[in-house]
Amino acid sequence: MAELTVHVPGEEPAADNHGELVVLLVEDDPGDALLVEELLADSALPARLQWVQSIGDACGALKAGRPHCVLLDLHLPDAQGLAGLARVLRTSPHTPVVVLTGLAEEDSGLAAVAAGAQDYLVKGRVEPDLFGRTLRYSIQRKQAERAAAALREERLRAQENARLERGLLPSPLLADTDVEVVARYRPGRAQALLGGDFYDVVQAGDGVVHAVIGDVSGHGPDEAALGVCLRIAWRTLVLSGVTGPELLRQLERILTAERSHPELFATVSTLALEPVRRRVQVMRAGHPGLLLRSMSGARGSEPLVDLVEPAFGPALGLLPGVADWSEEELRLPGTGALVLFTDGLFEGRTAATGSARLGEDGLTALARTHAHLPGPRFVDAVISGVESIAAPGGGLADDVAVVHLEWGEAR
The missing domain is CATH 3.40.50.2300 (Response regulator)
Structure with a gap:
């Protein structure tokens, strides 16, 4: 007599010792x-x-x-x-x-x-x-x-995630410019919940290229929706002429009004790049530093990669109405690139140590091994390199967003 076997993942029905x-x-x-x-x-x-x-x-x-x-x-x-x-x-x-x-x-x-x-x-x-x-x-x-x-629910979740990702990861809005943009997004290996990493790049009427990258704390639809809200608000404010510390103050006001609970915060880096004058204004709200690639300069034509960490203030939402931020100007090489990234690119544990994280210094060392590559290949090589040295379990532990802004003849 054949027995009927019933298996429902996550909620097993009772059965006696004989499997009846x-x-x-x-x-x-x-x-x-x-x-x-x-x-x-x-x-x-x-x-x-x-x-x-x-x-x-x-x-x-x-x-x-x-x-x-x-x-x-x-x-x-x-x-x-x-x-x-x-x-x-x-x-x-x-x-x-x-x-x-x-x-x-x-x-x-x-x-x-x-x-x-x-x-x-x-x-x-x-x-x-x-x-x-x-x-x-x-x-x-x-x-x-x-x-x-369950299948219908999964399909609906996938469709909603796709809509949220499109909001988090837009196409750059650029006119004729000397800046080339390479943007990448990689989901973390868990993929159970959508993250809140976001970025955007727009060019104002005066030719200045503005870029932002951010990361809302946590994972899930609320965090992703808040990331979309911040990204759209940033684009609107920049195109309306709002820049400098006032830009971050307005973003924080929006975050505190729209977040689903008071513990949510966001780290943000935003910059205003003037490629012709070879300078950039950078503001950081609790966000990691950025990589500066130099294809030429005082040290000759050898490509270089350095980690730069401009002055920063607290993440958005940690001290609402109290925090303040300042801009820092960086001088840029004749030809080069700035690389913005979220912390998922360097916070994973490495196979070599098992417990220690790669860290920003480790990421910089890895990036230097690929300094000779053109923009798209450089970004892909760095992300692949981080994945390859990850601790057992493989892949990126968290979502990763990377934006590479390149100017000059080397692009």
């Missing part, structure tokens, strides 16, 4: 209960019957350990008609229910199916084979319903 199915019978009539017991014994279903006589006892049994199926009489001391079915479904919505009706109550059986039962059986008209098939099919249909619901 557990069928919970809710029936107050001892004679009808004996009839069900005989039907189960004569069927081809390897199952054990657990008998209770009221809805209250049934709910207690369901909370103690979920059976594979419930056989439910519609006339009980503490529930009549569909009220009992509703209580069972509320207590254990993932357990299939087959209702038991009298000879003149087929309409009640149909109503029960419409209300959430998997099937119904008419007392006195059930043969052992039909009884066994009904229970088997009810269990299998419930599994199929759960699998289909």
Whole structure:
């Protein structure tokens, strides 16, 4: 006799030591209960019957350990008609229910199916084979319903993540310029929840190229939505002419108004690059430094990569209305690039140490080994390099965003 194996990830039904199915019978009539017991014994279903006589006892049994199926009489001391079915479904919505009706109550059986039962059986008209098939099919249909619901939910989540990612990671808004932009985003290996890393690049009417990169603390739809909000607000403010510390103050006002709970904060780096004058104004709100690539300069034509860490203030949202930030001007080489990144690029643990993080110094050393590569290849090589030296488990531990801004003849 073949046994029916039921497996539902994350919520296992109860079973005895012999691997039999557990069928919970809710029936107050001892004679009808004996009839069900005989039907189960004569069927081809390897199952054990657990008998209770009221809805209250049934709910207690369901909370103690979920059976594979419930056989439910519609006339009980503490529930009549569909009220009992509703209580069972509320207590254990993932357990299939087959209702038991009298000879003149087929309409009640149909109503029960419409209300959430998997099937119904008419007392006195059930043969052992039909009884066994009904229970088997009810269990299998419930599994199929759960699998289909999980698939629909996963598809909806994937669609929502895609919409959020499009908001977090826009196309640069540039006119004719001497700056070439390379942007990359890599999700963390967990991929269970969407992160709040974001970036944007726009060019103002005076030719200055503005860029931002940020990271909202935590992972999930609330954090991602807040990242989208900050990114859009930053673009709007910059194109409206708001720059300098006032830009970060306005972003913080928006963050504190839109965040879902007061613990949320965001680190941000924003810059205003003047490629013709070879200078850049940088502000940091709790964000990591940036890499400066020099393709030429006083030390000759050998490509160089250095970590620069301009002055910074606290992350947005940590000290609302109190924090302040200042701009720092950097002089730039004749040809070169600035590389903005989120902390996922250097906070992962390395295989060489097992516990120590790569850190910004380690990232800089890695970037120097690829200093001779053109922009797109340089960015991809650095990200791949970080992935390759990750500790066992592989991949990036957190989401990573990278923006590479290159100017001059070397681009």
